[in-house]
Amino acid sequence: xxxxxxxxxxxxxxxxxxxxxxxxxxxxxxxxxxxxxxxxxxxxxxxxxxxxxxxxxxxxxxxxxxxxxxxxxxxxxxxxxxxxxxxxxxxxxxxxxxxxxxxxxxxxxxxxxxxxxxxxxxxxxxxxxxxxxxxxxxxxxxxxxxxxxxxxxxxxxxxxxxxxxxxxx
Amino acid sequence: xxxxxxxxxxxxxxxxxxxxxxxxxxxxxxxxxxxxxxxxxxxxxxxxxxxxxxxxxxxxxxxxxxxxxxxxxxxxxxxxxxxxxxxxxxxxxxxxxxxxxxxxxxxxxxxxxxxxxxxxxxxxxxxxxxxxxxxxxxxxxxxxxxxxxxxxxxxxxxxxxxxxxxxxxxxxxxxxx
Numbered sequence: 480x481x482x483x484x485x486x487x488x489x490x491x492x493x494x495x496x497x498x499x500x501x502x503x504x505x506x507x508x509x510x511x512x513x514x515x516x517x518x519x520x521x522x523x524x525x526x527x528x529x530x531x532x533x534x535x536x537x538x539x540x541x542x543x544x545x546x547x548x549x550x551x552x553x554x555x556x557x558x559x560x561x562x563x564x565x566x567x568x569x570x571x572x573x574x575x576x577x578x579x580x581x582x583x584x585x586x587x588x589x590x591x592x593x594x595x596x597x598x599x600x601x602x603x604x605x606x607x608x609x610x611x612x613x614x615x616x617x618x619x620x621x622x623x624x625x626x627x628x629x630x631x632x633x634x635x636x637x638x639x640x641x642x643x644x645x646x647x648x
Numbered sequence: 649x650x651x652x653x654x655x656x657x658x659x660x661x662x663x664x665x666x667x668x669x670x671x672x673x674x675x676x677x678x679x680x681x682x683x684x685x686x687x688x689x690x691x692x693x694x695x696x697x698x699x700x701x702x703x704x705x706x707x708x709x710x711x712x713x714x715x716x717x718x719x720x721x722x723x724x725x726x727x728x729x730x731x732x733x734x735x736x737x738x739x740x741x742x743x744x745x746x747x748x749x750x751x752x753x754x755x756x757x758x759x760x761x762x763x764x765x766x767x768x769x770x771x772x773x774x775x776x777x778x779x780x781x782x783x784x785x786x787x788x789x790x791x792x793x794x795x796x797x798x799x800x801x802x803x804x805x806x807x808x809x810x811x812x813x814x815x816x817x818x819x820x821x822x823x824x825x
Contacts, residue, residue, distance in 0.1 A: 605741060
């Protein structure tokens with residue numbers, strides 16, 4: 480009986496170690512997930528954010544995007560965006576939107592990554608944007624977002640964003 | 649095993665199930681049992697009965713903002729959904745879901761006329777709606793493989809309320825209460 484339990488323990492330890500290795504191993508999918516989380520972190524604006532922190536966040540934002548992006552996002556009330564924008568243009572638009580909010584939080588959930596061709600990938604996730612516009616009440620927007628990424632100069636950069644309507648009136 | 653060999657001693661006396669459950673002996677089976685319980689809990693609460701917190705007011709007064717729910721997935725797996733059922737609709741995954749009520753199925757026509765929900769030309773009796781609304785929406789049919797879902801709180805303008813047809817496969821389950 481003791482031998483059996485020891486064997487079970489050893490097998491479980493191997494299974495656990497294998498699972499941890501599989502989850503933690505560095506790969507392209509993890510790099511893309513990290514890229515999306517980086518975007519969310521840079522868009523997020525905590526209450527009382529200092530100018531230096533804001534400048535630090537915005538300085539690297541354009542580097543997440545390709546030179547030109549295709550955008551197909553249903554406009555939110557008061558905000559609209561062209562179908563084709565440059566990476567710098569999108570970064571400055573995000574910076575502009577951030578100034579209109581006293582607090583803004585972007586979280587990305589359920590991120591799944593797929594690779595169709597080498598050096599290109601698509602990611603699907605639920606984006607939840609919660610914010611308090613200056614002088615207004617708290618607002619929330621949740622969308623299912625599909626993002627396209629391409630590896631440019633060894634780094635994954637966003638090339639397109641599209642949202643999918645989960646409920647259609 | 650030991651209990652039967654040394655009857656009468658308090659140390660090895662048989663313990664009731666409650667004591668065994670909350671204070672298990674640290675023997676060689678403790679860790680495998682612990683891992684098995686963790687695995688079962690992960691499967692059960694991750695895929696069968698998913699805990700969730702209502703965030704928003706679209707299902708008030710049935711579900712208040714902040715209400716704790718459990719999404720019972722077998723309800724969706726076995727196709728027993730009925731009109732009036734509250735369901736949870738997944739987005740990219742199950743971490744963020746929409747809580748809505750099924751009002752129409754594939755092949756039916758849905759419309760709002762002066763706040764009344766009309767399905768296939770007949771006003772639907774909705775006892776769960778406690779406030780009046782003034783929504784107007786032209787008739788639209790529900791395509792195959794879809795259902796039409798609406799929230800219970802219709803006090804806001806129609807444009808601000810997220811509702812509509814969604815793929816049947818997006819329904820994850822139904823709240824347990």
